[in-house]
Amino acid sequence: MKKDIILCGVGGQGILSIATIIGEAAMQAGLQIKQAEVHGMSQRGGDVQSHLRISSEPIYSDLIPLGGADVIISMEPMEALRYVPYLKADGWVVTSSVPFVNIPNYPADTDIQAALAQLPHVVSIDIDQLAKDSGVPRSANMVLLGAAAQAIGIGYEQLASAIGHVFARKGEAVVGANLRALALGKQSSGL
Amino acid sequence: MKKLLLGDEAIAQGAIDAGLSGVYAYPGTPSTEITEYIQHNPLATERGLHSRWCTNEKTAMEAALGMSFMGKRAMVCMKHVGLNVCADPFVNSAMTGVNGGVVVVVADDPSMHSSQDEQDSRFYGKFAMLPVFEPASQQEAYDMMAAAFDYSERQQLPVLMRVTTRMAHSRAVVSTCEAARPENPLNYDAQAANWVLLPANARRRNDKVTAQQAQLEADAVASPYNIYSVPAVAQPPYALGVLASGIACNYVQEALQMAGADGMLPMLKVSQYPLPKALVRRLLGDCERVLIVEEGQPFIEEQVRGVAESNHILGRLTGELPRTGELTPDVVGQALQRAGAPWATASAATPDTPLVVPRPPALCQGCGHRDVYAALNEVLREYEHPRVFGDIGCYTLGFLPPYRAIHSCVDMGASITMAKGAADAGQWPAVAVIGDSTFTHSGMTGLLDAVNEGTDITVIISDNLTTAMTGGQDSAGTNKYEAICRGLGVPDEHLHVVVPLPKNMAEITRIIRDEINYHGVSVIIPRRECIQTLKRHAKKQREQ
Structure with a gap:
């Protein structure tokens, strides 16, 4: 088993929490993990990404080679497109459909949707609306993780158990909200 | 025990498990998480290990030497350019040698993700004639800490541990030992003849350390890491x-x-x-x-x-x-x-999507630095050739649109001294913009130079009560800035504190204008908490 995952978004959108959950689930499953993160200057509203590699075999590089990613999980649609050179020819993109516009020259939404449509396997979801409608507005990132669950090669139950473990010290309410968000994402992905 | 750790965290855990007594550091990407991990580690807290942030890398290195002098194990952590700041005690630490083990961890930043240059710290190790360790994995980083402390004590020399961004900021599963070693007891073996670097003592030590190089190289040949x-x-x-x-x-x-x-x-x-x-x-x-x-x-x-x-x-x-x-x-x-390897490696990458545009980092919405730059720009518009000398921190982003407000950013503290040099050359207005933590790190001495000469500069210490760029660490001078400036000789009538908010714009611009027109050293301190730490503090309060 080997999955190379690019997590991306805009600084502050919570991609590192997604990485933490996948990493915890992978560790519980006895898998090898390497996860390169971005800290520092880029976190101030700039683009951020994390290379997450999980495998049953030893992993050498902390970075994923170009054309090597099985899946891109993105909190923002243009950011998903930024990392397309890393995607395998038949790789998956699971992304939020909601643009985060904090630059003056942000491209037209229709162009972004058209570029995404060129890719073979894309799941694009309004995770913010879904999370809000279901009363878990602060767990949009877990909705996205739920939507990507099928593509990352770790069982849904293992992800749920990792959420329980990672958020335990924040109390039952937080764990519950994140679990609801995860289930919501899984349902809405159609996978 | 298996833990999922950043390279930085593996180093910190390795140091604690090796019987560390103190970490001395100034925050700097990508090294910051080493010290933060120790600050939040239960055993480190229980043992009372020193982990408070230092004013700069030089004070950190010297304090670690002092701890070593007393027989205990000390670690110093910094980013690569921090090693320039502490180069004096670092290089001389090879001459003094150590008593308790000293490991100096330096995180280099190739490709300059968050830095001004790409310098490679291994040159410093060679220059100072010190052994250098460079781990290839998070597990090796963990294991090497105990080995480095042991080796430091065996050779009676500090060890330089060099990592780079991808090691510092990448996670992997690390097997750690079950029980941490006890700390070293105080011991009085340090010989003053080694630690008093009068020429006669230093020459003797220089001969000794030079002669030791053959042994260090033999050890590297036999090393399990090579x-x-x-x-x-x-x-x-x-x-x-x-x-x-x-x-x-x-x-x-x-x-x-x-x-x-x-x-x-x-x-x-x-x-x-x-x-x-x-x-x-x-x-x-x-x-x-x-x-x-x-x-x-x-x-x-x-x-x-x-x-x-x-x-x-x-x-x-x-x-x-x-x-x-x-x-x-x-x-x-x-x-x-x-190089002629007989096999193909690269797999087919999907081409770039041309419509993707850069998304550079920016000052946060609601950040006090924004109001400082808005006010400064409004006033400086009235002059033909204003020059603003910037410094290292979030406010360096004031170079970018919409503010385009600074003309230089070189190294920690250079805003004040460069403004002084420009004023010496005849520039007016010469304005320095420096953050609170950067000011205590390396700005105070330059301000004293300017005060002693009555240089015509206007210094803005943009005080957000934290070291913001690296994630909100404590700032050494919080609540002391007026006292520091007064102590350095800035007159009260040219020392102002303002609150950088849009509603105070009239007052702030008036003060900036008046102080530019005053031909001597003036200091303006716009003070408002960093919006990120403010949110964090509010959240913490809600949770309690």
């Missing part, structure tokens, strides 16, 4: 071999794995210096050509090529690898191909 491996099936001479250091080894292994060529090339992995020349000679003797792959500058490559410039030594200096910038599995794979 491994020469040859293909199981083939015999020398090999057409191509690889010498890779630290995490560069991983990219070579990745490229081999992708090509289904695991173990097909002879490879010398170097993770302990001085350069183990005997191992390098074996590799050179076994191979027709050798590709040298190292993260950072061509430190090993220059030593191996020397002036003979052998055609058989390939790397950054010969164009197989890019001359600058961080390594990736792709550039290493391409380099192996160029």
